[in-house]
Amino acid sequence: MRSIKAIMLVSIFLLAPLSGCFGEDSVSEVIADISVAEEQPLVAIRGQPYFLEVDSNVDFKVHRSAGMFFVDEYNVFRDAMNWTYSSEVTTVELLIIDSEQSGLELSVSTIDDEIFWNATLTLEDSSEMMLVDGRRAFDTIDMLTTDWNNRWCASASIHDGGANYEAAANGMAAIWETYGFDEVVVTHYEDDPNQVNVVGYKYGRLYPDQIILLGGHFDVAYAFTPPGGGTSEGANDDTSGSTVSMEVAQGIASREWDHTVAAALWACEEEGLLGSAAFVNHLPENQSIKAYMNFDMVSLNYPIVPPPGYGPYDLGIATAGADEGNLSQMNEWVRMVVEDEMSFDDTPQNDIHWASEET
Structure with a gap:
């Protein structure tokens, strides 16, 4: 028994000098120290970037x-409700949406959700142009209805054979070249030369062959055609949709995206969706359209107070999906943006009319 005790005692003496080495190899716990700049502004401007200054050791x-929305290191918008950053990051960028909310909540935490800072940001209107701005859109629709009239499809016009339309299409392409697109194309299909579409591409950094597309038709109904008789300006049908397409186009062209994002002005819609159909028919085999957003007759402002005997004027939102799962996802995305992010306050006089269909 004594020999066993002696061996144990010797072992303890031998191991004692090594205990420090073992201790040094263990990882000491880092105590999180996260702070936000004392002068951090608590007022955010609608439609403008907001920068959060953070100092963290974890x-x-x-x-x-x-x-x-969050803006990541590639200048891409992210709609996640939280975003993780390296301790090396000191500036977090977000885009404040032109929302009808009065205040927004923002907080900073550890990875384990221990909150170190939180605040309510008060929203104010922007005196400067926003990423997408109705003031710029007003100037655009004024320009279109003043300088680029009689945009009749070539196959429908007995007056000019589509010369006015093509001149306007080339004029818009020149403007779009200044937006920041990677490529702007005025289509001239050999088998369908009347379909002169204007298409701007911002190529995706991850999925360049998958296209998210938006647009509106650029032609107006030829004079005296049913049901409305046609006009020279087509201010609502569809110069309004062309205007929105152009306004969103300048916004998307200024950003980066995971997927390719494209904007289009379509030819000959009044003759049966001919311009957009030609675009799809000539789409390269390696490319696919992931989603499309269409703007047609959108010139009524919100809120609208109908005169006696008129109205209500509803906002029409229609979605279509390739299958039930796709349609459900599309509906949820649109609902989230309209109701949650923008906080659209619809009223009985300006209700949202939702329609969706699997197609």
């Missing part, structure tokens, strides 16, 4: 409420 998360 990786951290930023949590947002509806009404703003």
Whole structure:
């Protein structure tokens, strides 16, 4: 028994000098120290970027409420409700949406959600142009209805054979070249030369062959055609949709995206969706359209107060999906943007009319 005790005692003496080495190899716990700049502004401007200054010795998360998007290191918008950052990051960028909310919630935490800072941001209107701005859109529709009239499809016009339309299409392409698109194309299909579409592409950094597309038709109904008789300007049908397409086009061209994002002005819609059909028929085999958003007759402002005997004027939102799962996802995305992010306050006089169909 004594020999066993002696061996144990010797072992303890031998191991004692090594205990320090073992201790040094163990990882000591890092106590999180996260702070936000004392002068951090608590007023955010609708439609403008907001910069959050963070000092942290550990990786951290930023949590947002509806009404703003994260902007990642590639200048791409992210709609996640929280985003994780390396401790090396000191500036977090978000885009404040032109939302009807009065305030937004923002907080900073550890990866394990221990909150170190939170605040309510007060929203104010922007005196400067926003990413997408109705003031710029007003100037665009004024320009289109003043300088680029009689945009009749070549196959429908007995007056000019489509010369006015093509001149306008080339004029818009010149403007789009200044937006920042990677490529702007005025289509001239050999088998269908009347379909002169204007298409601007911002190529995706991850999925360049998958296209998210938006647009509106650029032609107007030829004079005296049913049902409305046609006009020279087509201010509502569809110069309004062309205007929105152009306004969104300048916004998307200024950003980066995971997928290719494209905007289009379509030819000959009044003759049976001919321009957009020609675009699809000539789409390269390696490319696919992931989603499309269409703007047609959108010139009524919100809120609208109908005169006696008129109205209500509803906002029409229609979605279509390739299958039930796709349609459900599309409906949820649109609902989230309209109701949560923008906080659209529809009223009985300006209700949202929802329609969806699997196609």
